Amino acid sequence: MSDTMDYEDVVANFDPVLGLEVHVELSTATKMFCGCPNAFGGEPNTHVCPTCLGLPGALPVVNGTGVESAIRIGLGLNCEIAPWCRFARKNYFYPDMPKNFQTSQYDEPIAVNGYLDVELGDGETIRVGIERAHMEEDTGKSSHVGGATGRIHGADYSLLDYNRAGVPLIEIVTKPITGTGRRAPEVARAYVTALRDLLRAMGVSDVRMDQGSLRCDANVSLAPKGSAEFGTRSETKNVNSLRSVERAVRYEMTRQAALLARGEKVVQETRHFQETDGTTSPGRPKETSEDYRYFPEPDLVPIAPSAAWIEQLRATLPELPWERRKRIQAEWNLTDEELRDLVNTGAADLVAATVDAGAPVDDARSWWVQYLTEQANSREAELAELPITPAQVARVIELVAEGTLTTKLGREVVQGVLAGEGDPDEVISARGLEVVSDDSALTAAIDEALAAQPDVVDKIRGGKVQAAGAIVGAVMKATKGQADAKRVRELILERCGVVG
Known part of the structure; x- marks a missing residue:
């Protein structure tokens, strides 16, 4: 039995529900909680310090520009800006997080309850609700060496680069996106496109998906037609191109529909998108918020943006x-x-x-x-x-x-x-690509081409000036395309005694 269902059958029998989580790396000069440079690349583990490495005794300090960017993003997304918010510790154990917790925001984010109007290819507009936009820090990067897939399974060993650890992130989470039917994959792509365009216009991020500055986690679930309850969702992690967002959503719809049609259950899990064939593969069981044991970050004071400051930042928003x-x-x-x-x-x-x-x-x-x-x-x-x-x-x-x-x-x-x-x-x-405009240099090439094609010269002199095109082509070839074709034609006709 097939692992997927025909897409037309999917949309005939199921209603998709989307939830898109987009992580945006901010273009601040330094990291979110320390003074290390926020720069893509660099030799591994050179943009690090005791704070972003989580060494004992090191204390974080909030990046003020990062907070301003978060507020501006919230305003651009028509969100309510919280008059008071704070950071929390998101606890999990993985080698790319040197502190064994991520400094993030949990139940008190800086921006909530917004929306983004998204235009589809035919001009139809869909309003996507924004649940929240919150500040956090990025993790380091793991490289798995020796395997066939580049993943940890089958690798000989793993390398860790903490240059990215602590880079300022804004996570933007949509409300459930319903009612899109067959256009769900298109809506997902259009939303991420519109969000990318907004963030680029605001100058808060370079939004380079190929470098990980903007990454999308695509949550997809299916429910039988007419059902009021959402299905079990999967989360395809770190999708890094607009085309891949669309393909990942479409594939997950066909995969989940095939499971449900066989009477099987969809597992709540993270999945990895495979660029080569447009499929997804299992990752790990999806945690709930309780698994992360959130608690308020004791080393950072709350943030309370004043109404006057928010309005000052609103005035800096560009033409959208x-x-x-x-x-x-x-x-x-x-x-x-x-x-x-x-x-x-x-x-x-x-x-x-x-x-x-x-x-x-x-x-x-x-x-x-x-x-x-x-x-x-x-x-x-x-x-x-x-x-x-x-x-x-x-x-x-x-x-x-x-x-x-x-x-x-x-x-x-x-x-x-x-x-x-x-x-x-x-x-x-x-x-050496400039046009050859020196008449003497062109004349030498023209004379050589004329001498090689006397029959063409006779045609030109006989009034068939369109035959000059063959000589023009020969001269362009001789000059590696660097001659001015119009001037070459003028000189050819002159050399042949013809007025063009």
Whole structure:
């Protein structure tokens, strides 16, 4: 019997319920409770100190910017900001948590009872309720060496890097998301996308899913059609791309439905998403809050943001992504369908930022929606995850417009930026990609091409000027695509004694 049920049968017989928990690493200069640098990478165990290593006698101090970011996130999610909240100790024993507890917030979070309006691909809007957003610290990172899967089972040994331990986190937890039916996977992806866009606009995180700055735990349960009770949920941990969020939810729906159809029970557990085939595999039984033995953190004072401080932070909120999209739709005279195309490809805000950097609207749209989208698809990555900035794209567009680059050379420059070779000007210098505009250099290449194809020369002189295209192609090949094709054609016709 199959391990999964056909998706159409799933949605015909069951109602899905989602709960999405998103962990966001903040872009503060230092960690949440100590002065160690908050920076991705670095040699293992170099961004550590007695506090984030949990050594005896070390005391934590709250990162003020981290608290401000938490409040701003809460406001952006239309939450109520608690007038008084405090940290708690979440106790569990695992090697990546050096203190054997995580400093988090339990029953007294900083932000509660909000919502985020999420637009789907066809323009329908779903309101996702926000249960809470609370502050905590990240854990270290375990690397399991010697096995076939990269997991602890079958590994020869494990290595621990505590550079990430203590990095500021905000965990954003939705209320149960019901009534989405067959669109549940799409809603999950759209929610994480909208949340990512909001956080990026606020400047509180780089939201790099590929680096773990934003991670989603996807809770899924099924109930028979018409049932008032929720089913038993599974939690797929640390899903790290928008595409994978959608795939994980869809797979869990088909897996759980097959279990229920066979009369078996869904186990409440954590699961791991497999990028290779889009399936999930069992992790560990899912703990309850009682298992963590929460109690108030005795080494940190409560936080009581004043109403005046909250309003000061509210005033710092930027133009929100959906508000910006409405503005640019009017400014660029886009139809609803054209705007949705930009949004659905993930290009809307990137195009807007490229325009803000000085590029014409049409050129910015063309580069992001066409060539850069192709590059993202070939990498199976989201457009925003490409390692190129709107300012860099705007610079390439500028160089093409002024004739320093052809479109083809511009694409080569973009490839260099994506490969980590530096900014566009650095790539041009290193690869020698500027357009050959010296007429004397072009004339030498043209004369060589004309001499090699006398029959084409006769056609041009006989009035078939379109035949010049063959000579243009030969010259472009000889100059490795670095000649100005328009100027080459002009010179060819001149050399053949023809007025173009």
